[in-house]
Amino acid sequence: MNKLIYVFGLILCFFCFHANAQQTKAPNQPVDYVDPLMGTHDSRWMQFPGPSMPFGMVKLSPDNERNGWKAGYEYDVHNITGFSHIHEWTMDGLLMMPANGRLQLEPGLEDDPDKGYRSRIDKKTEQAAAGYYKVHLTDYDIIAELTTTTRAGFQRYTFNRTDSARVLVDLQIESEYGSEIFAAEITKVSDREIEGYSYQQALRGAGWNEYIVHFVVRFDKPFKAMNGWTRNGIQKNVDKLFSGWDHTDVGVWLDFDLKKGEQLMAQSSFSLVSIDQARLNLQKEIVEPFGWDFEAVRKNARDTWNDLLKVIDVETKDETDKKKFYTNLYRCYVGRTILSDVNGKYVDMFEKVQQLKDTSFPMLSGDAFWNTFWNLKQLWTLATPDIANKWVQSQLEIYDKGGWLNKGPAGLEYSGIMVASHEIPLIVSAYQKGIRNYDVNKAWEAMYHQQTTQGISHPGGGVAGNRQLNDYMKFGYVPYESGPVSNTLEYAYDDWCMSQMAKALGKTNDHNYFRHRANNYKNIWDPKVGFMNLKMMDGTFKPDFDPVCCSTFLGSGWCEGNAWQYSWFVPHDLKGLIQLDGKRYI
Numbered sequence: 001m002n003k004l005i006y007v008f009g010l011i012l013c014f015f016c017f018h019a020n021a022q023q024t025k026a027p028n029q030p031v032d033y034v035d036p037l038m039g040t041h042d043s044r045w046m047q048f049p050g051p052s053m054p055f056g057m058v059k060l061s062p063d064n065e066r067n068g069w070k071a072g073y074e075y076d077v078h079n080i081t082g083f084s085h086i087h088e089w090t091m092d093g094l095l096m097m098p099a100n101g102r103l104q105l106e107p108g109l110e111d112d113p114d115k116g117y118r119s120r121i122d123k124k125t126e127q128a129a130a131g132y133y134k135v136h137l138t139d140y141d142i143i144a145e146l147t148t149t150t151r152a153g154f155q156r157y158t159f160n161r162t163d164s165a166r167v168l169v170d171l172q173i174e175s176e177y178g179s180e181i182f183a184a185e186i187t188k189v190s191d192r193e194i195e196g197y198s199y200q201q202a203l204r205g206a207g208w209n210e211y212i213v214h215f216v217v218r219f220d221k222p223f224k225a226m227n228g229w230t231r232n233g234i235q236k237n238v239d240k241l242f243s244g245w246d247h248t249d250v251g252v253w254l255d256f257d258l259k260k261g262e263q264l265m266a267q268s269s270f271s272l273v274s275i276d277q278a279r280l281n282l283q284k285e286i287v288e289p290f291g292w293d294f295e296a297v298r299k300n301a302r303d304t305w306n307d308l309l310k311v312i313d314v315e316t317k318d319e320t321d322k323k324k325f326y327t328n329l330y331r332c333y334v335g336r337t338i339l340s341d342v343n344g345k346y347v348d349m350f351e352k353v354q355q356l357k358d359t360s361f362p363m364l365s366g367d368a369f370w371n372t373f374w375n376l377k378q379l380w381t382l383a384t385p386d387i388a389n390k391w392v393q394s395q396l397e398i399y400d401k402g403g404w405l406n407k408g409p410a411g412l413e414y415s416g417i418m419v420a421s422h423e424i425p426l427i428v429s430a431y432q433k434g435i436r437n438y439d440v441n442k443a444w445e446a447m448y449h450q451q452t453t454q455g456i457s458h459p460g461g462g463v464a465g466n467r468q469l470n471d472y473m474k475f476g477y478v479p480y481e482s483g484p485v486s487n488t489l490e491y492a493y494d495d496w497c498m499s500q501m502a503k504a505l506g507k508t509n510d511h512n513y514f515r516h517r518a519n520n521y522k523n524i525w526d527p528k529v530g531f532m533n534l535k536m537m538d539g540t541f542k543p544d545f546d547p548v549c550c551s552t553f554l555g556s557g558w559c560e561g562n563a564w565q566y567s568w569f570v571p572h573d574l575k576g577l578i579q580l581d582g583k584r585y586i
Contacts, residue, residue, distance in 0.1 A: 030309035031302055033319075033326035036128040036334075037075060045072040045176035046335045046367070048087045049128040053150045053301060054308055054333040055364060055387075057281075058269065059087035060146050060153040062135065063095065064110060064118065067178040079113040079120045080137065083146060084173055085153055085270055086213065088337045089367040089410045090206040092175035093198055093213040094270055097168045098142050098157040105229050105251065107174060113139070117168055130309075130330055131301025147298040149285040151342055152269040154297045158261065165258045167266065169217065170251035171198040171243075178203040184243040184250045191222040194252065195275050202411075208462035209411040211347070215270040216278045220292050221256060228252040265292055272339060272347045272411075284342045308333060311383050332379055333387075336366035339412055348401040349413050349460035361393040368408035370418035370490075373425040381426075385435045392430050392438050395423055399446040404464035416463025419559050420490035421450045428497040432504065444505060451491075451498055451514070466491060467554070477523040479537040484552055484559040485524055489532070489569045492521045496572035521570050525580050531563040 036049040050061025050073075062080045065071040072087065082097030099117055108116020125136035125143075133146040143158040159165050171184050179200040186196035194217050201210040227234065228241035231248045235241060243250035256264060267286050271277035290296045314325050340346035340363040344356030356363070369377075380388040398406045405424070408417035424447050431440065452473075455465025468478045468487050477488040496518035502510035526533035526541050534542040534550060534557065547564045550557030558566050570577040 028322075029306050030312075030314075030326050030329075031130050031306035033323045034130040034305065034309070034330045035323055035327050036130070036133070036330070037126070038323070038327045039331070040073055040075045042070060042074070043072070044070055045087055045092075046089055047331065048073050049075075050083065050087075050133045051131045051146050051148045051301060052087075052334050053131070053148060053304060055150075055336050055338045055362075056148060056334065057151045057338045058085050058148050058153045059334070059337070060085055060148050060155070061087055061133070063174065065174065066110065067174045067176075069176065071174055071176045074110075077110045078123055079108075079110065079118050080135065081107045081116070081118040081174065082168065082170065083144065083155065084175075085215075085268065088339075088365060089408075090177045090202040090209045090415070091211065091411055092173055092177075092179055093171065093200065094215050094268070095168075095170045095173040096155065096217070096266065096268070097170070098137070098140065098144060098159070098264070099166050099168060099253075100140050100142070100159065100161055100164050103164070103166075103253070105168075105234075105253075107170070129302070130305035132298050145294070147294065147301055149297060149300065150338060151271075151281040152267065152285045154286060154294055155266045155268075156294050157264045157266075159258050159264065160261060162258045162260055162262070165256045165264075166253045167219075167223075167256070167264070168251060168253045169194070171196075171213075172249045172251070176204075177206050180247050181243065181250065182247075183245050184248070186226075186228060186241045186250070186252050188226045188239045189216075191224075192220075193218040194226065194254070195279070197275060198250075206410075206415070208415060209413050210351070210461070211272050211411050213270050214273065214275045214278045215268065216275060216282055217266060217268040218282070219254075219256075219267075220265040221258070223254040223256050225255050226252055227255070265294060267292075271341050271345075273341055273345045273353055277341045277343075277345055281342050305330065308384065329379075332376055333384075336364060338362040339365045346412065349398070349458065349462075350401070351460075352401075354397075354401060356397070358393075361390050361397075363397060363412055364391055364394040365409050365412055367410065368415070368418035369422040369426060370407070370420065371422070373422050373429070377426045377429055381429045381433050381435060385430070385433065388426070388430045388433075389435050389437050392427050392435070392443065395427065396438055396442055396446060399442070402458065402460055402464065403449075404458070405446050405450050406464070414458040414460060414462035414464040416455075416458075416467075419467075419484060419487050419554075420494055421447075421466055422490075422494065424450065424494045425497045428501045431501060440505070444501065444507075447498060447501065448510070451494060472520070473517075475523075475537065476520050477535055480534045480542055480556050481537050482556075483554060484557060485532075485534045486558045486561060486566045486569075488524050489521050489566055490559075492518050493569075493572055495520070518572060519576070521573070522576070522580065527581070530581050532567040532569075533563065534558075 048061035052059040064077045082095040084095040086093045104117040106116040108118040119137040119139035122136040127134040141160040145156040184198040198213045225237045227236045269282035344359040346363045408415040454470040458464040468483045471482045495514045499514035
């Protein structure tokens with residue numbers, strides 16, 4: 001009887017312990033709320049579901065759309081072309097896809113995947129988290145898993161069907177802007193490694209961005225043969241494949257001898273500098289610290305993201321709100337890109353190789369700073385001042401090499417995208433918050449040059465500076481004949497930022513000068529209509545006022561807006577705006 005009581009006692013203890021363990025389960029970490037699939041319907045190239053690190057150079061993610069605006073990954077398309085490494089604005093490259101069965105070398109179509117090597121996917125198996133992606137490629141019965149470091153990718157494929165097991169590496173891929181390949185070469189280094197380069201240029205009006213994707217890919221198992229294709233056809237069992245010159249399609253496929261259920265792992269990296277640099281990135285970020293331990297790389301990515309995301313603690317019982325918040329916070333740090341290598345080498349706007357003195361301040365690339373002073377710049381300076389400091393250092397390095405700050409440093413080129421020079425508010429905001437680990441005098445010099453020198457077509461490509469600055473300084477506004485009249489408001493805001501920086505630096509004359517210019521917004525206020533209005537060079541307003549007309553990009557009118565929207569755009573002088581027409585704003 002005593003033994004029976006003892007046994008029941010043990011069973012009771014077990015269930016009590018188990019119940020307590022369930023009750024004391026560790027709470028979710030911020031990283032657990034990130035859902036990279038959120039927002040991937042009708043999204044941009046830079047808003048992808050695959051893994052990347054904060055400002056990651058490698059953004060390894062599935063693609064499934066053809067060339068065109070907002071191409072990349074569309075959630076409602078239930079097939080995948082492959083997994084490409086570069087999802088930076090106006091930049092793409094290096095797609096990989098595991099496959100088997102009938103050989104196909106074209107990507108195929110979203111609505112007809114059988115016309116190419118793309119595969120249907122089982123959406124129920126699709127998983128995305130910070131630093132990880134997984135999906136079942138149903139046409140091939142392959143489970144694909146992805147993770148990354150900052151400059152290297154790691155893929156794990158489980159082949160449940162092994163007839164003609166292969167991995168395709170395609171250099172001519174579909175993307176938002178598209179790219180033209182001038183020349184490419186892929187070399188077999190060993191039966192486990194390939195290397196190569198793709199010299200390419202962005203399309204769709206982004207021809208200022210030319211770059212060379214140098215890459216290295218290695219596998220944990222040997223491949224039987226490297227085979228490839230160019231515009232001249234298929235070449236089998238080759239050690240080197242050269243595309244030829246001019247626009248071309250080029251890629252290779254590697255044949256493997258695998259058993260059912262066997263896993264194949266691939267590690268990859270790229271560099272805009274050289275193949276040796278790509279190999280160094282891979283060696284330093286994956287090979288040396290992690291070897292072939294996929295889970296360790298995945299954990300490193302998760303931990304890195306969690307350390308960043310937990311700088312903001314959300315107190316709410318609404319789990320959906322937490323998911324929205326932390327996913328959007330994640331997007332604020334995954335959408336821009338590091339373009340310098342692990343040892344600080346990078347390629348400048350003149351396509352020259354440069355060396356950073358301090359590798360802890362990498363070169364940062366991204367879309368325009370236009371309007372991000374409302375959100376991203378506030379976030380970076382308040383939540384992660386170290387990253388704000390890196391932005392300032394990167395801008396000053398660009399100024400050193402190219403003579404101008406950069407309003408949209410995609411590929412570290414002077415894209416000239418959008419309007420004004422809103423990198424200035426970022427630098428001023430950093431300084432005003434005590435973020436000052438950079439040459440402050442040089443920062444002032446660079447900003448002063450930006451706001452007092454007419455923009456130019458830069459010899460390195462693209463446009464640097466403000467396009468209508470001379471007319472703005474001459475007339476006190478940007479005339480309708482010159483370009484977007486709304487630039488009057490954009491330039492005036494940057495002038496106010498300059499005045500505040502000058503005041504902080506004790507530059508009284510400069511403070512007064514730019515503070516006066518910051519009032520230029522009043523020069524396009526039309527009291528007869530109660531709106532900011534399109535003003536001509538002769539000082540008259542354009543007739544037939546329409547508050548919702550005349551949206552433009554670089555032409556005459558309002559840059560991607562109208563009078564209803566821009567009439568409110570005086571963030572630096574709300575009191576003055578109210579005084580223009582108090583009744584409207586009370």
